[in-house]
Amino acid sequence: MSLDTVKHAAETPDAAQPWKELGLKEDEYARIREILGRRPTGAELAMYSVMWSEHCSYKSSKVHLKQFGEKVPQNDAMLVGIGENAGVVDVGQGYAVTFKVESHNHPSYIEPYQGAATGIGGIVRDILAMGARPVAVVDPLRFGAADHPDTKRVLPGVVAGIGGYGNCLGLPNIGGEVVFDSCYQGNPLVNAGCIGVMKHEDIHLAQASGPGNKVILYGARTGGDGIGGVSVLASETFESTGPAKRPAVQVGDPFQEKLLIECTLEIFKEKLVAGIQDLGGAGLSCATSELASAGSGGMRVELDTVPLRDSSLSPEEILMSESQERMCAIVEPQHVDRFLEICEKWDVIATVIGEVTEGSQLEIFWHGEQIVDVPPRSVAHDGPVYHRPFARPSWQDALQADDAGKLPRPQNGAELKDQVLKLVASPNQASKSWITDQYDRFVQGNTVLAMPEDAGMVRIDADSNLGVAMATDGNGRYAKLDPYTGAQLALAESYRNVAASGAKPLAISDCLNFGSPEDPDVMWQFAEATRGLADGCLELGTPVTGGNVSLYNQTGETAIHPTPVVAVLGVIDDVNRRTPVAFAEEGQLLYLLGDTAEEFGGSAWSEVVHQHLGGLPPRVDLGREKLLAEILISGSRDGMIDAAHDLSDGGLIQAVTESCLRGGKGARLVVPDGLDAFTFLFSESAGRAVVAVPRSEELRFTDMCGARGLPVARIGVVDGEEIEIQGEFSIPLSELRTAHEATIPALLA
Amino acid sequence: MTTRIGVVTFPGTLDDQDALRAVRIAGAEPVSLWHRDKDLHQVDAVVLAGGFSYGDYLRAGAISRFSPVMETLIEQAKAGMPVLGICNGFQILTEAHLLPGAMLRNNHLHFICRDQTLRVENAETAWTSDYSAGQEISVPLKNMDGRYTADERTLDELEAEGRVAFRYLDGNPNGSLRDIAGITNAAGNIVGLMPHPEHAVEPLIGTGRTDGLGFFTSIIKKLVNA
Numbered sequence: 001m002s003l004d005t006v007k008h009a010a011e012t013p014d015a016a017q018p019w020k021e022l023g024l025k026e027d028e029y030a031r032i033r034e035i036l037g038r039r040p041t042g043a044e045l046a047m048y049s050v051m052w053s054e055h056c057s058y059k060s061s062k063v064h065l066k067q068f069g070e071k072v073p074q075n076d077a078m079l080v081g082i083g084e085n086a087g088v089v090d091v092g093q094g095y096a097v098t099f100k101v102e103s104h105n106h107p108s109y110i111e112p113y114q115g116a117a118t119g120i121g122g123i124v125r126d127i128l129a130m131g132a133r134p135v136a137v138v139d140p141l142r143f144g145a146a147d148h149p150d151t152k153r154v155l156p157g158v159v160a161g162i163g164g165y166g167n168c169l170g171l172p173n174i175g176g177e178v179v180f181d182s183c184y185q186g187n188p189l190v191n192a193g194c195i196g197v198m199k200h201e202d203i204h205l206a207q208a209s210g211p212g213n214k215v216i217l218y219g220a221r222t223g224g225d226g227i228g229g230v231s232v233l234a235s236e237t238f239e240s241t242g243p244a245k246r247p248a249v250q251v252g253d254p255f256q257e258k259l260l261i262e263c264t265l266e267i268f269k270e271k272l273v274a275g276i277q278d279l280g281g282a283g284l285s286c287a288t289s290e291l292a293s294a295g296s297g298g299m300r301v302e303l304d305t306v307p308l309r310d311s312s313l314s315p316e317e318i319l320m321s322e323s324q325e326r327m328c329a330i331v332e333p334q335h336v337d338r339f340l341e342i343c344e345k346w347d348v349i350a351t352v353i354g355e356v357t358e359g360s361q362l363e364i365f366w367h368g369e370q371i372v373d374v375p376p377r378s379v380a381h382d383g384p385v386y387h388r389p390f391a392r393p394s395w396q397d398a399l400q401a402d403d404a405g406k407l408p409r410p411q412n413g414a415e416l417k418d419q420v421l422k423l424v425a426s427p428n429q430a431s432k433s434w435i436t437d438q439y440d441r442f443v444q445g446n447t448v449l450a451m452p453e454d455a456g457m458v459r460i461d462a463d464s465n466l467g468v469a470m471a472t473d474g475n476g477r478y479a480k481l482d483p484y485t486g487a488q489l490a491l492a493e494s495y496r497n498v499a500a501s502g503a504k505p506l507a508i509s510d511c512l513n514f515g516s517p518e519d520p521d522v523m524w525q526f527a528e529a530t531r532g533l534a535d536g537c538l539e540l541g542t543p544v545t546g547g548n549v550s551l552y553n554q555t556g557e558t559a560i561h562p563t564p565v566v567a568v569l570g571v572i573d574d575v576n577r578r579t580p581v582a583f584a585e586e587g588q589l590l591y592l593l594g595d596t597a598e599e600f601g602g603s604a605w606s607e608v609v610h611q612h613l614g615g616l617p618p619r620v621d622l623g624r625e626k627l628l629a630e631i632l633i634s635g636s637r638d639g640m641i642d643a644a645h646d647l648s649d650g651g652l653i654q655a656v657t658e659s660c661l662r663g664g665k666g667a668r669l670v671v672p673d674g675l676d677a678f679t680f681l682f683s684e685s686a687g688r689a690v691v692a693v694p695r696s697e698e699l700r701f702t703d704m705c706g707a708r709g710l711p712v713a714r715i716g717v718v719d720g721e722e723i724e725i726q727g728e729f730s731i732p733l734s735e736l737r738t739a740h741e742a743t744i745p746a747l748l749a
Numbered sequence: 750m751t752t753r754i755g756v757v758t759f760p761g762t763l764d765d766q767d768a769l770r771a772v773r774i775a776g777a778e779p780v781s782l783w784h785r786d787k788d789l790h791q792v793d794a795v796v797l798a799g800g801f802s803y804g805d806y807l808r809a810g811a812i813s814r815f816s817p818v819m820e821t822l823i824e825q826a827k828a829g830m831p832v833l834g835i836c837n838g839f840q841i842l843t844e845a846h847l848l849p850g851a852m853l854r855n856n857h858l859h860f861i862c863r864d865q866t867l868r869v870e871n872a873e874t875a876w877t878s879d880y881s882a883g884q885e886i887s888v889p890l891k892n893m894d895g896r897y898t899a900d901e902r903t904l905d906e907l908e909a910e911g912r913v914a915f916r917y918l919d920g921n922p923n924g925s926l927r928d929i930a931g932i933t934n935a936a937g938n939i940v941g942l943m944p945h946p947e948h949a950v951e952p953l954i955g956t957g958r959t960d961g962l963g964f965f966t967s968i969i970k971k972l973v974n975a
Contacts, residue, residue: 153965165858168801170763255803255805255806257762259760317929437862438859438860443764444762444767445771445954447954459954575953578953586973
């Protein structure tokens with residue numbers, strides 16, 4: 001086939017084009033013709049198709065995401081907001097932290113190992129492109145039922161991929177989640193987050209300005225993998241009988257990425273780049289059009305200079321390829337030699353593929369002939385925007401009316417005990433160490449807290465002991481019952497987890513996982529969740545710095561539970577003051593902070609004991625969350641708290657079990673006045689935590705809670721080798737440990 | 750004069766910064782060495798740190814072993830310079846035939862990261878003299894290819910000559926023969942082990958214990974007294 005040049009396209013307006021196969025709608029294709037005043041060339045069509053995909057353009061979600069930019073809380077910490085590769089916040093002492101969570105859901109179902117591996121690779125490059133050294137990763141994961149045969153295919157592959165890539169890259173994996181629910185059967189959620197650290201003056205942005213500056217592509221050679229990954233995979237619903245989509249999944253090489261990181265950091269150190277962008281979804285199409293669009297506009301690229309793994313690739317394929325471990329930098333001519341020298345030092349291939357021009361068009365040439373001539377903004381930023389119809393689902397009222405409070409409850413101590421053992425052994429509440437032990441949590445030598453702590457924490461300055469913490473949370477069951485509240489509960493839990501570790505929550509990133517936007521039910525869930533999250537962030541004073549939307553997580557007509565996952569970043573002035581979850585010393589006094597009500601809708605208890613999902617999720621009181629966080633942070637700073645554990649799914653008994661097992665000590669608990677044992681143990685009321693207070697600090701601590709108006713109840717003491725609920729039952733720690741730790745290996749090992 | 754301890758960075762080395770930090774905390778001067786540079790820059794001892802040099806492609810340590818820096822290092826190690834190989838560094842030492850045996854994939858086929866109890870079997874090497882024989886220490890372990898293997902005769906020799914330096918306690922994490930976690934050469938200047946002492950040198954970081962610091966204080970004492 002002859003080359004489809006711009007000239008040829010102008011001369012052959014009626015040539016048939018595969019816009020439909022590339023995932024474009026008819027009106028989108030018409031709009032491209034209107035923008036260009038002619039039909040697009042094959043290469044242009046390829047670029048528009050990937051950049052206007054749901055994954056890259058946010059065309060269905062944009063109108064809702066706007067709120068994150070409108071409802072911005074007063075927060076001095078924000079240095080770079082939404083729109084760049086990742087947001088950046090000030091953490092003091094001249095340091096800035098950049099962080100973000102992204103999804104790699106669809107590829108991870110098709111090819112679990114590579115899908116999950118390249119998910120890590122992609123988010124790490126986003127962080128790197130901001131000028132930061134990546135310092136830690138986290139992984140919120142969701143799979144189908146734990147005992148489903150396909151989970152045994154997907155989960156071990158995903159975990160091995162995350163480990164295989166992240167471990168080889170030298171980034172400690174410090175947190176995340178693992179959740180099982182049959183709603184994720186066929187649509188596992190593989191989200192990945194990364195934290196990076198830099199000095200304020202090192203922040204880099206993705207823009208190409210300064211005519212004459214060179215465009216350098218460096219990193220791996222471009223191959224045929226991941227072609228159309230964003231348009232074909234991430235932006236369509238899986239059909240149960242479709243063709244195999246494996247070729248659309250990228251293949252990762254963590255060794256190459258490690259070299260790319262060290263090489264890029266050395267280049268940053270010598271201040272050799274004017275702008276930089278990583279190549280992820282939509283590959284070169286994305287990098288060139290976004291860099292040009294954010295700069296002065298003009299760029300000329302000689303596409304045939306791109307180093308290839310497969311010399312038979314067509315220009316369209318080169319533009320669409322999502323080969324991993326590549327970066328694109330804009331470099332002033334006098335710095336080019338030094339730039340290439342550093343690349344050579346690290347054995348990284350680097351090629352000047354073009355330059356920034358005076359004009360306003362992105363022009364791409366193939367062996368001297370022009371194949372692309374587009375306004376870059378029209379590709380990168382002016383994609384279609386849809387106001388998808390949405391409506392409260394007809395089944396929502398019935399679901400909420402199906403109150404979990406009416407489910408039969410345990411009648412005596414023996415039944416309570418039985419249900420506690422069932423709960424802590426259930427796949428969602430069981431220990432995940434079989435999974436997290438496959439990740440390196442020690443590398444870089446700065447890990448202060450990692451799984452199964454409430455939040456991961458790393459030191460970022462060894463002299464001052466400044467540190468950052470991160471927790472990720474989401475509860476699809478809550479969000480299904482009420483997406484607005486569910487999103488706020490995810491935010492509240494993640495915020496609480498960070499505070500429980502002793503760090504002050506600063507800002508958030510989110511990964512919004514939903515079904516098909518073409519379904520008004522799903523769109524309503526999405527609209528409600530984003531509204532809830534934006535309102536919640538405004539009230540808590542934690543801005544959204546960026547994130548990612550993953551739609552089309554559904555197979556056929558069945559969508560996943562709406563699953564907004566929230567990552568909260570916190571800062572701690574001195575990591576010596578961090579609070580672990582372990583009850584480690586006998587005699588520590590246990591206090592329950594917050595109010596406990598009969599709230600069982602969406603609870604772990606209702607799932608484990610009754611396989612039930614109905615009613616309303618726990619109420620949210622963000623004012624209370626803020627107060628609780630202040631107490632947890634003050635308590636940690638002033639040495640009043642030895643351990644803390646947030647209460648969330650599974651309620652108090654789950655938290656106490658985890659803290660006892662972690663510290664290897666038992667606890668004797670008394671049901672406080674005004675509560676029954678069942679509600680005390682299993683309620684999932686939000687805004688609560690359990691803390692271990694040294695006896696010497698008891699008065700100071702309770703006085704502080706009293707003075708600030710936080711309800712506090714003494715519930716027991718750390719003691720012995722069993723967990724005893726006075727007057728109800730007791731269970732030896734060894735029995736709890738077996739129940740808690742045997743489940744996951746038995747299902748998956 | 751301060752003791753100078755070098756840490757080599759190969760492409761894909763990950764724990765070099767941690768090893769440099771451990772050297773500094775122990776009181777010596779850390780010196781970064783680069784794989785392409787044959788010059789060891791007058792260091793008194795060298796640490797080959799953990800990681801995935803060359804991506805562990807082909808075989809862990811198999812490519813690094815041919816780096817320019819290794820030419821000098823092999824020569825000087827044979828002449829008595831103290832060398833400690835941690836994890837990937839241990840793998841490189843076996844590939845370079847400075848230590849016998851080899852590491853195979855863990856018997857359970859997974860990467861494993863956990864706190865590991867070890868027994869110090871030989872407290873007379875250059876890197877273990879600050880421990881006592883039989884002492885139990887806990888340091889992080891993290892590897893994919895950590896299963897120590899050698900033929901029976903070599904294993905018997907190692908045992909007979911007291912060259913098994915560390916043994917796994919409380920569960921063998923990877924199927925290593927005779928629970929071997931680390932070994933030494935006959936002269937005691939070259940030591941290799943799979944677990945990571947450099948991750949256990951500060952109370953707040955890693956395991957919360959400083960059991961690994963003894964490796965670095967041992968070598969400093971030895972060099973200062975030499």
